Amino acid sequence: MINGIPIWTVLLIGAGVFVASFVDAIGGGGGIISVPVYLLAGLPTHYALGTNKMSSGIGTAASTLRYLSKGYVDWSLALASVLLAVGGAYVGTRLQLKADEAILKYMLLAVLPLAAGVLLRKKNLPEERGVLAPWKRRLAVWSSSLLIGVYDGFYGPGTGTFLLLAFCMLGKLDVRTASGNVKLVNFSSNMGALATSLMAGRVYVGVGLVAAGFSITGHYFGAGLAIQNGTKIVRPVILCVIGLLLLRIVLELLGLI
Numbered sequence: 001m002i003n004g005i006p007i008w009t010v011l012l013i014g015a016g017v018f019v020a021s022f023v024d025a026i027g028g029g030g031g032i033i034s035v036p037v038y039l040l041a042g043l044p045t046h047y048a049l050g051t052n053k054m055s056s057g058i059g060t061a062a063s064t065l066r067y068l069s070k071g072y073v074d075w076s077l078a079l080a081s082v083l084l085a086v087g088g089a090y091v092g093t094r095l096q097l098k099a100d101e102a103i104l105k106y107m108l109l110a111v112l113p114l115a116a117g118v119l120l121r122k123k124n125l126p127e128e129r130g131v132l133a134p135w136k137r138r139l140a141v142w143s144s145s146l147l148i149g150v151y152d153g154f155y156g157p158g159t160g161t162f163l164l165l166a167f168c169m170l171g172k173l174d175v176r177t178a179s180g181n182v183k184l185v186n187f188s189s190n191m192g193a194l195a196t197s198l199m200a201g202r203v204y205v206g207v208g209l210v211a212a213g214f215s216i217t218g219h220y221f222g223a224g225l226a227i228q229n230g231t232k233i234v235r236p237v238i239l240c241v242i243g244l245l246l247l248r249i250v251l252e253l254l255g256l257i
Contacts, residue, residue: 003204005041010207013041014214017055021215025063025222027234028160028182029241030056032248035157036257047204050197054208057190059215063223064187067180070227074173077138078181081145082188085163088149089189096154104155105249112246115165119239125231130172140170145185152189158245160186161238175231183223 002010016037024030034056038048067073132140144166152159160182167178197203225233251257 002206002210005043005204005207009041010210013037013207014211017059017211018214018218021056021059021063021218022222023237023241024056024060024160024186025183025219026179026226027237027241028162028164028186029158029238029245030160032157032241032244043204043207046197046200046202050194050200050202051204051208051211053190053194053197054203054205055211055215057187057194058209058212059219060183060187060190061219062216063219064180064183066220066223066227067176067183070176070180072176072180072227073184074177074181077141077171078184080138080142081181081185084142084146085149085152085185086189086192088146088151089153089192092150092153092155094153095150099154102253104151105253108155108249109246109253112242112249115162116239116242118169119165119235119242125168125175125178125235126172127174127230129174129177132172137171137173141167141173141181144170149189157248158241159189161241161245164234164238175234176227179223179226179234 001007017034020030020032020034020037023033031052034052035048038052039045043051144163148159148162148166151162163182163185164175164178167173167181168175171178173181194203248257
């Protein structure tokens with residue numbers, strides 16, 4: 001037993017977290033898979049979210065380091081992106097306390113098919129950095145980090161996917177550098193959320209550490225595949241994540257989950 005949970009259940013959680021982390025390292029959106037895994041294992045909601053932050057945060061460090069080791073992080077954009085995304089997440093969390101979350105879900109029902117349509121029309125995400133004035137690139141990347149950070153605090157699922165699309169399509173970054181910058185932003189926000197959950201005592205630390213081992217493995221191999229294959233693997237994974245997020249929102253609005 002780990003934190004009162006049978007070993008076999010913890011191993012099943014680990015298997016689900018591995019799949020989620022593999023997907024997350026490539027195209028973002030791993031939480032759409034991993035959070036339901038924790039909930040299906042019987043963890044109370046707050047503990048599921050907190051423990052997921054531990055496993056995903058530690059795992060994200062593995063893919064972040066892999067992108068860093070290959071030089072796929074643009075530091076002239078990254079640090080401000082992290083600060084703006086974290087600040088946006090704080091604003092989004094404050095808004096969540098005052099607004100009806102269903103409003104955002106209905107908006108996403110229109111936005112997600114549109115995003116999928118745009119992605120389907122583009123044969124590939126950029127393998128090379130596009131031509132864009134430096135100030136325009138900073139404006140695109142930083143404003144996207146702030147706005148999607150607000151979304152992350154307000155609702156959350158698919159944040160990494162939205163950041164990746166924004167960095168590639170608006171900031172004209174190549175898909176590998178965009179992925180590296182996204183991972184750095186995700187890692188920072190995960191660590192902030194994890195610290196909050198730990199202070200609130202809402203983390204099953206033992207389960208989280210075991211799952212983190214699976215998460216590290218999934219992130220490591222997923223990042224390697226994305227670095228090697230670029231848009232060939234990233235684009236279809238993003239489409240799958242958008243589909244899963246759309247399905248989740250529909251089920252939530254129908255009251256089925």
